[in-house]
Amino acid sequence: MKRTYLSALLAAALIGGASASTLVYGSGGEPVNLEGGNVTDGNSVIVHRQIYDYIVGFKLGTADLAPGLAVSWKPNANYTSWTFTLRKGVKFHDGTAVDADAIIFNVNRWWDPKFQYGYRDQGRTYESFGEQFGGFKGDANSVLKSVTKVNDSTIRFDLTQGVPAFANLLAQGYFGIASPKAIREQGAKYGTPAGTPVGSGPFKFVSWRTGDRIVLAANTAYWGAKPKVDEVVFRFIKDPSARLNELKAGGVDFTVDLAPDNLAAIKADKNLRAVLKPSFNVGFLSLNTKNQYLKNDKVRQAISMAINKKEIVQAFWNGLGTSNASFLPDTLNWANSKSVPADYKYDPQAAKKMLSEAGYPNGFTLDLWYMPVSRPYFPTPKPIAEAMAADLAAIGIKVNLRTKDWAQYLDDRNKDPGFDMYMIGWTGDYGDPDNFYAAYYGTANATQDSGYNPQNIAKLLDQGKSALNQADKAKIYAQVHELTYAANVRLPIVHSRPLAAARTYVKGWVPSPLGSEPFNTISVEGKK
Amino acid sequence: MSAYVLRRVLRTIAVVLGIALVVFVFIRALPGDAATVILGERATPESLARLRQQLGLNDPLPVQFGRFVSDVTRGDLGVGLKSQIPVLSDLRNRFPATLELTIGAILFAVIVGLPAGVIAALNRNRFADNAAMTVSLVGVSMPIFWLGMLLAYLFAVKLQWLPPSARTDIGVTFQPITGLFVLDGLLRGRPDVAWDAVRHLVLPSIALGTIPMAIIARITRSSMLEVLSQDYVRTAAAKGISRGRVVMKHALRNAMLPVITVIGLQVGTLLGGAVLTETIFSWPGLGSWLYQGITDRDYPVIQGGVIFAALVVSVVNLLVDLSYAVLDPRIQYS
Numbered sequence: 001m002k003r004t005y006l007s008a009l010l011a012a013a014l015i016g017g018a019s020a021s022t023l024v025y026g027s028g029g030e031p032v033n034l035e036g037g038n039v040t041d042g043n044s045v046i047v048h049r050q051i052y053d054y055i056v057g058f059k060l061g062t063a064d065l066a067p068g069l070a071v072s073w074k075p076n077a078n079y080t081s082w083t084f085t086l087r088k089g090v091k092f093h094d095g096t097a098v099d100a101d102a103i104i105f106n107v108n109r110w111w112d113p114k115f116q117y118g119y120r121d122q123g124r125t126y127e128s129f130g131e132q133f134g135g136f137k138g139d140a141n142s143v144l145k146s147v148t149k150v151n152d153s154t155i156r157f158d159l160t161q162g163v164p165a166f167a168n169l170l171a172q173g174y175f176g177i178a179s180p181k182a183i184r185e186q187g188a189k190y191g192t193p194a195g196t197p198v199g200s201g202p203f204k205f206v207s208w209r210t211g212d213r214i215v216l217a218a219n220t221a222y223w224g225a226k227p228k229v230d231e232v233v234f235r236f237i238k239d240p241s242a243r244l245n246e247l248k249a250g251g252v253d254f255t256v257d258l259a260p261d262n263l264a265a266i267k268a269d270k271n272l273r274a275v276l277k278p279s280f281n282v283g284f285l286s287l288n289t290k291n292q293y294l295k296n297d298k299v300r301q302a303i304s305m306a307i308n309k310k311e312i313v314q315a316f317w318n319g320l321g322t323s324n325a326s327f328l329p330d331t332l333n334w335a336n337s338k339s340v341p342a343d344y345k346y347d348p349q350a351a352k353k354m355l356s357e358a359g360y361p362n363g364f365t366l367d368l369w370y371m372p373v374s375r376p377y378f379p380t381p382k383p384i385a386e387a388m389a390a391d392l393a394a395i396g397i398k399v400n401l402r403t404k405d406w407a408q409y410l411d412d413r414n415k416d417p418g419f420d421m422y423m424i425g426w427t428g429d430y431g432d433p434d435n436f437y438a439a440y441y442g443t444a445n446a447t448q449d450s451g452y453n454p455q456n457i458a459k460l461l462d463q464g465k466s467a468l469n470q471a472d473k474a475k476i477y478a479q480v481h482e483l484t485y486a487a488n489v490r491l492p493i494v495h496s497r498p499l500a501a502a503r504t505y506v507k508g509w510v511p512s513p514l515g516s517e518p519f520n521t522i523s524v525e526g527k528k
Numbered sequence: 529m530s531a532y533v534l535r536r537v538l539r540t541i542a543v544v545l546g547i548a549l550v551v552f553v554f555i556r557a558l559p560g561d562a563a564t565v566i567l568g569e570r571a572t573p574e575s576l577a578r579l580r581q582q583l584g585l586n587d588p589l590p591v592q593f594g595r596f597v598s599d600v601t602r603g604d605l606g607v608g609l610k611s612q613i614p615v616l617s618d619l620r621n622r623f624p625a626t627l628e629l630t631i632g633a634i635l636f637a638v639i640v641g642l643p644a645g646v647i648a649a650l651n652r653n654r655f656a657d658n659a660a661m662t663v664s665l666v667g668v669s670m671p672i673f674w675l676g677m678l679l680a681y682l683f684a685v686k687l688q689w690l691p692p693s694a695r696t697d698i699g700v701t702f703q704p705i706t707g708l709f710v711l712d713g714l715l716r717g718r719p720d721v722a723w724d725a726v727r728h729l730v731l732p733s734i735a736l737g738t739i740p741m742a743i744i745a746r747i748t749r750s751s752m753l754e755v756l757s758q759d760y761v762r763t764a765a766a767k768g769i770s771r772g773r774v775v776m777k778h779a780l781r782n783a784m785l786p787v788i789t790v791i792g793l794q795v796g797t798l799l800g801g802a803v804l805t806e807t808i809f810s811w812p813g814l815g816s817w818l819y820q821g822i823t824d825r826d827y828p829v830i831q832g833g834v835i836f837a838a839l840v841v842s843v844v845n846l847l848v849d850l851s852y853a854v855l856d857p858r859i860q861y862s
Binding site: 022024032033038040120122123124125127130131135141188191192193194209210211212213233235236237238239241242245246248249251405406407408409410411412414424425426439448 | 578
């Protein structure tokens with residue numbers, strides 16, 4: 001086996017290496033690392049999806065669960081105990097078995113701060129696990145109580161509380177299952193460019209040249225659909241225009257997160273095909289109820305009526321976004337209330353009148369903070385903020401546009417007195433309304449940045465999390481929808497459809513609404 | 529001479545240590561930290577507190593500084609908080625890319641800027657002078673980002689003469705030796721690799737070298753004009769020495785001191801990394817890495833990157849100072 005690693009390391013030292021059918025992906029940046037439990041960024045997760053398998057998978061192009069390493073799973077009646085039956089005969093790329101022991105090893109590595117192979121003393125934090133599962137072993141809020149081997153192909157998770165979405169949590173792209181042998185052998189190097197990540201996914205790791213590219217080779221022994229290309233190269237091209245240039249020049253075969261205004265250029269190029277990813281995000285304007293003006297319900301309602309969302313979405317997303325009156329994207333609209341209008345009413349006259357009724361006929365001045373970075377939900381934050389400022393000026397609210405460095409922005413929004421109004425958003429991790437609502441309602445954070453965190457919403461969110469079926473969930477989240485709509489504290493501006501594009505010979509690419517999908521269905525026949 | 533060099537080396541060490549201290553204090557004075565950036569929109573007070581504890585950000589400043597100094601004296605610049613990659617390893621991987629790009633940019637700047645300056649000086653107030661100075665003015669004024677995009681679009685997308693980004697094509701396979709791919713291609717007896725690396729180097733070098741080219745052209749022109757008006761140049765011309773010889777042997781060499789100074793300053797600046805050029809051309813150098821470190825509040829990356837950049841600038845300045853003695857024998861160091 002030493003020889004295997006020697007070859008892998010030698011391969012890692014080599015540069016490039018295109019073969020007969022190479023699929024080149026233009027990634028928006030370099031992965032942070034290639035081990036599960038430690039990342040949440042899309043640039044890492046898309047590579048994880050190729051190298052690793054997950055306990056639970058997703059049906060292609062949807063947020064619906066599908067068998068992964070587990071062929072089936074069953075919760076007990078109150079969702080406090082989950083039993084997973086594992087697929088038999090699956091091997092990691094290093095030839096070792098993917099069995100109950102291997103999965104428990106991975107879970108313990110993420111969950112147990114004292115686990116021998118966690119390497120926490122060397123900087124590993126497994127923060128994405130802590131974030132998704134309420135902390136680590138020994139923490140008061142840890143969702144996980146124990147993970148037990150029932151037999152070689154059966155494991156059981158016992159939880160401290162009922163979590164109906166537990167399988168969804170495990171299916172997230174953050175929790176790929178790695179070879180325990182590889183982790184033991186590589187120590188703290190595992191997952192870094194100096195290591196060799198080993199999973200059981202459709203592609204095997206070959207090399208990682210920092211700042212430039214990662215190369216993976218097809219896993220011809222894959223248990224699922226066999227890859228249709230010999231290798232995949234992930235090129236790190238941070239600038240969206242540079243990614244589009246590479247796509248046009250043929251340097252990459254497909255890419256993601258392009259600026260919405262590139263749509264026309266893509267459509268005009270006969271060699272390219274625009275690919276619209278399903279929307280699974282929300283970009284919103286958050287209002288701070290601790291502000292002397294914004295604590296007034298009528299002022300907030302006036303603001304919601306003054307912003308011409310439809311025009312803004314049309315102007316800045318080039319048709320690649322939708323606007324509604326919900327925090328949830330359309331894929332989760334089963335959880336919306338039917339009594340809430342399709343969107344906020346745009347009526348500047350009524351807004352002006354309402355401002356007068358609130359006692360401010362001559363308006364006032366507020367700060368509107370826009371993000372210094374681009375996100376799929378707000379690709380061009382400054383011009384969008386300018387458009388909102390112009391709408392608000394029309395009803396007499398003078399807006400000072402402000403921004404600051406991203407780290408400061410994230411920090412200062414939660415510090416008293418907070419920002420008057422600020423732009424932020426959320427991209428979903430899994431298909432449950434709680435994943436959207438819980439981040440900005442019903443947490444201590446909600447109180448910090450908006451001063452708004454009523455107990456009735458917090459209680460409903462707790463109930464929603466524990467609801468046993470979708471019908472019960474729908475009833476609970478419909479109430480959350482009604483309350484949040486009426487509160488006008490976080491005004492949803494857009495659910496954007498991230499723009500991706502491919503050369504026309506790229507076939508079989510089915511983008512996931514969750515942002516990352518395996519590439520084993522993609523072929524490049526006809527590529528020169 | 530050796531005493532002078534020793535003094536300069538000691539001074540460089542003092543400067544680097546001073547910079548290390550200043551950077552250590554200043555980056556921690558900024559609001560926000562690595563935990564805030566790593567967790568981003570997803571941060572909750574609990575997860576922030578937990579991650580800060582894990583990353584050692586809650587330790588008192590003197591403890592953190594003690595740890596930092598102890599590590600640095602052992603040649604360990606720490607591990608990136610976000611990537612978990614040792615800073616030294618990142619520096620080792622990225623510096624050759626920056627060095628190669630710097631060499632390309634300076635070569636372009638000197639090859640175009642120096643003759644342009646000389647021609648402008650020899651044709652003072654005539655068409656060639658006005659044309660060269662107009663081009664250099666445009667070069668100085670042009671935003672690198674815009675120029676880079678323009679070059680990539682024109683030569684890579686439209687004309688398809690050169691690749692739009694990266695250091696090599698996907699299909700090029702070889703084992704680097706120095707990390708300077710053009711050189712490595714030659715050392716490995718692989719002219720195809722060297723040629724591929726040169727093709728990838730052209731556009732970023734032009735984008736990055738345009739401003740230094742313009743500055744060199746302008747400095748060369750003014751320095752040449754000054755030298756050309758000196759008595760010894762007139763004497764040389766009066767003695768019947770050919771114009772070319774007068775210019776090349778007598779004027780240009782003496783006009784080079786300020787030009788070398790400017791080239792040295794430009795090299796120092798470029799070796800610190802070129803964020804915009806690296807971003808446009810996906811060049812895996814120091815600039816974009818350090819910029820990302822600053823954005824991420826990744827203290828070890830910022831500290832390591834700044835200390836390294838300070839060291840490089842100091843060494844380049846020392847080399848420039850020493851080159852004066854070679855160019856002008858009247859200059860002696862003691």
